[in-house]
Amino acid sequence: MRPSNLRGDCPINGKMKPSSGPVIGLEEKSCSSLVETNSDSGLWDDGKKRVKIMRKMSSLKHKMLTAYCSAVIGILAVIVIAVSWQLSDSISHQTKLLSKNMGEQTNRVILGHLKVLKALIENAQKDVRGNTEHISQHPNTYKSMESKQVKELTMFLEAACQRTDTDFALVYDIKGKLQASIPRGANALEAEKVFGLINMQQAISGLKEGNGADKPAEVDFIVRMDAPLLKALEFGDRIGTQSGGIVLVSSGMIPDDFGDPFGVCISGKLLNHFDHPMKQMYEATGSVSAIYLDTLPIAYGGFNEGGKEKVDINLLRIDPEVIKTAFASSGHVNKIFTLAGKTYLTTSAPIKSFNGENIGLMCVGVPEEELIEAQKTIISNSVRTKSVVQRWLFGIGIAALFIFVMVSFVITRSITRPISDAVARLKEGEGDLTIRLETSSRDEVGELARWFNVFIERLQTIIRDIAKDTGTLTKSSAELSEISRQMTVSAEHASGKANTVATAAQEMSSNMSSVAAAAEQASTNTHMIASSAEEMAASIHEIAQNSEKARTITGVAAEQAKSSAARVGELGKAAQEIRKVTETITVISDRTNLLALNATIEAARAGEAGRGFAVVANEIKELARQTAGATGEIRNRIQGIQDSIGGTIADMENVPRVMGEVNEIVSAIAAAVEEQSVTTREIAANVAQASSGIQEVTHNVSQNSSVAVEIAKEISEVNQSANEMTNSSSQVSLSAQELSRVAVQLKGVVEQFRVDP
Template identity: 45%
Template sequence: MLKSLRWKLQFMAVTLVLLMAIPLLLTTTRMMEQTMKERHKKQVHQESESLVALIDTYYKGFRQNVEMFSHSPLLQTAGDSVRTYITAQNVKMDSSTRGGIEEDIYNKFKEFGETHETAIFIFFGTRYGGWVGYPEDVRTHFDPRTRDWYKDAVANQGKVIQTEPYIDYTTRSLVVSMVMAVPGPDGQVAGVVGFDINNDAVSEMARRVRVGETGYVVLLHRNGSVFVDSKHPENNMKKFSETDLVDDENVSRVLSGQKIHYNAEVNGITYHVHSEGVDETDWIVLVFMNHAELHKTVTSVRNRLLGIAALVVLLVAIAGYFITSRLIRPMSNMVGELAAFEGDLTLRFQARTKDEIGALARWFNVFLEKLQNLLGGVRGETGKIEASVGQLEHIAATVLASSQGASQQANAVAAATEALNSNMSSVAAAMEQSATNVSRVASAAEMMNTNITTIASSVRSAAEISRDGVTQAQQTSVRMGELDAAARAISEVTETITEISEQTNLLALNATIEAARAGEAGKGFAVVANEIKELAHQTAAATGNIRDKIDGVQQTANASIAAINEIVTLINTINEIITDVTHSVDQQSITTQEIAENIHQASQGLNEVNENVSQGSVFADSINREIMGVNEAGKEIVAQGEDLNEQAEALNALVEKLKQMVGVFKV
């Protein structure tokens, strides 16, 4: 289809439109995608700050209530009147029925707990170990002063301490504790008051956060625990690194509170994750957005742009079709007139337009006019060429007859000379073959002599190596003997160490007996004696292990000495055989050298005879070449005569064809 000029022009127009539209489409899509990402980041940041602000507000109220309780005179003056459960065994708390200040504290806690449902437990531990709490539960050997939260509050007086999230063993809910030291009237700490706060409200806050249609929030504590996963609650209180919410590469970056973006696959769905730590808090907010949803708007805009681009291309193609049809119509008319051209050089095209196509028609008319004049002159000169060709044919026939006679005489002389040259060449070839054969025999003899000499040298080297091998094996045998002697010496040392460990063990036993007699005063000495006894046992075990390994070394050394002695005997036998082979090879080398010298002398004599025969063959060959040259010259003359005759005939045929071709045109 692209062979047509019309379609080529249309293709160029569509291509130009696409070259402009595609970069514009890509740039617009990229800008839209970047804008959507920036909008998403901004929205995520705002949602993160809003969520953390809600959580801080939620906890801030409890902090204020803890501070209020810590300044309550009722708690500050409790003293040692509050019951303790330090030695209790599954005893239910009874502060509500004990009366006095303890019951007043309980009623105050109850009043607060009934109005604050998320405060699942309100408690007060005194410096004397007393304990009041609402609601009342069962306690066993409970001393609040030993708890970490109590120690942290005492160490940070005047400050509310918030614990890390944990799972409450009674309610199985996610809990955060807030505690604060209560100052006493004597300037010392009267105790620690605090709340256990249910975080279901925080989880609900996280679940209500929506980013897009499918986005959800994960609240992470800086200690590495997932505090709230609003979509997958089974991840709550799991280690962040043990979930599929992040890959190993980004765990440390997320927990450091950096503002980062990454992709994660959760339950087979790919999410774009934005992680951001909130300043001056322990919270890290992760917002998960479905990757398909994030790119949904960009994809929609891109598809619309593609549709617009396709429509523009279609309109350009339709417009191009009509424009190119208008441009191509004059050229189509010219093509039709040329198709009807039958050699009529009087034909002229009509130039109706003033554009490039009209100029083409006018110049084509000029070309036809000049061609008409040219062919008219050719037709007049063709008759003259025909007369000259006839004369050329007569001359060519005469030259061909004379050259054929001379060539026959030269052929007879060349045949006789060639027979003489062939005989001389046969003799020279036979002599040269004889000389070559003798030279090959001489070369083979010299090569055999060289190989025998090499073999003799290699055999001598082998003898030297075998003697060195005997020496090295004997030295190795001596060293192995020394190794055996050293192993026996070490064995004697290990026996001595064994005896010492047995004596040490006996002394430790005696020391234990004496320590037992000494009673309480000898307990420390008894511990030392037991340690010495254990060390003696370990020494005896280690010495036994060393003795076993030394026995193994001795056995290996004895076996190696026996094997080396056998190797020495075998190498001595091989050395004797090599010595006999060396003597035989030397004798063979002398005999082969004499044969090589005799063959070399014979080869030199044959080379001299071959040179004489070769000189005679060269002279005969020279004569033959001279005669062959004369013969070839005669053949070339005949060939040239035949070519001249053929060219004359061809020229005559060409003249006839030229007359026919010129006759086609109407001039």
């Protein structure tokens, strides 16, 4: 692409303004004002750019501090969130485990309480057995039966039942006939049904066979008795509206004096209203209990509603499915159901008769609200613990943030201070190329300063050479202007002489008719013409010498302009090398950023152990990014210098072109002078011929007339050539002025830099 100055364009306001004329027809005012403006502002005197750089330095410090603080806050937030989440998850898991364990523990406790209830029933069974053993083995029993002393036997039975808290005692003969009973008013016929109910004949046979030392003397039973039988035994008030009861029974053989069976004693305890022991169990364990016959309880404890002694048993009714499930189980069953308006965690076990039939249900439970309250307490304590831990984490995080901010401030200052010092030195330089940056640092900033100093040294050398070439160019333009002035004076002198010769030729032509009469005058005029021709030849010779000298000077100026353009080109190459260095630094920054990214990935793989290394990696990545930004700024500066160098190169390339045009003009002048020399020689020859032919004027009048016409014509050509030489000299003068203006502009650009200490 051809430079704009070759066609006379001038960059104004970012656009190229075309010019229809040659180089000397440039918009001088616009270009001069543009150069003048650039000279006034200067490459290093752009206040706004310096303020922008200082603001960027301050912004870099703030960005680094912000990045560090953000990283710490993010890490602390992640730690707090992770710990809080882990703590919440742990608390939730522990709460579930505690709830599960508490439920299992509660079931075990309830099962233990169920065993306590079984033990209470077994103790009651032992009391009944003890009463039976006491009655059957006491001698008074056999004696009273043998002597038919029913009253004494009844009193004995009553005393025995009171001693062991047994509800009833029945004495039968060996055939099952009732002999005495407690309660006293028991219906004998109905009471004898008890004998048949438990198949006492089989029991007596067993007692007979087991009369040895290794066989028991009593047999225990648990039976279900219906309501009519219990009423016959005077237990109507104990069963109420229920369909019967569950009775603990123990039978024993009454021997005679020889040890043979004489009768049978049956003692029993009704589990209906077995409330007192169950209340004691409630007071001791806090567990409610109930003994069910079908779906209603026959005894219970702990279900006091509002402190009352009695509870509506309909409120204690249970679902038949619960009984069915318990009966189907071989052991105990855990259930949750509502009794008397409260929800209970319960454990139930069936009550089996002597023949293995399920006749009732034992049930023990604790209120569910107690377990829920305990769980709430656990959760509340866990939440309180979590709050305390979070407060501690928050306090530790604030302290860590404060410490990290202080450390980050020191680190940031140590990083940005060398850059700030370098910017301050550049600011103070104001185009001083003798200033050098400190290179004591061994980091990227020190590397950047070292390469920048190398660039400044090369730029200083190039600017110094350009300054020298500018002086030479100024001197050459002055010499060219002087030569142009001398050429103009010589051309004007030659033109005057040509006019004189033309006038003489005209006079000679007009006086040709009186040549003979004015021979003397013709001789004089001829002598004058000869003298003028000699003077004109001398002037033409001098013009030729000056033209050759101007041609030599323009050649030297063109060579010097080419040398200056080459040096400016070297300056552009040096800037390009610096740009390559900045690109290398950018590549180093990118690689540093990549290494920081790899370090971040490895730190993430390391988990907790790599968190600190991840922070350092993020800081290195941020420093690499800032280094890349600073390198980009230097690249933009170098691009500006390259643009200025490009304009200078265009101007320098314009100088050889101008010199070439001047050389062409001088060559044209030399050619014209050569032609004039030939013409002058012809004029001299003609004048000599005219002088020699004056004696033959008479004979050569016609010949002299034609010669005079030819002389007038040739003198007219000489005059025209002199005018052309004057115009060419004017063009040379204008070109010299243009060259001088370019030299002044180049000198103004160079003077903006300080190259010597």
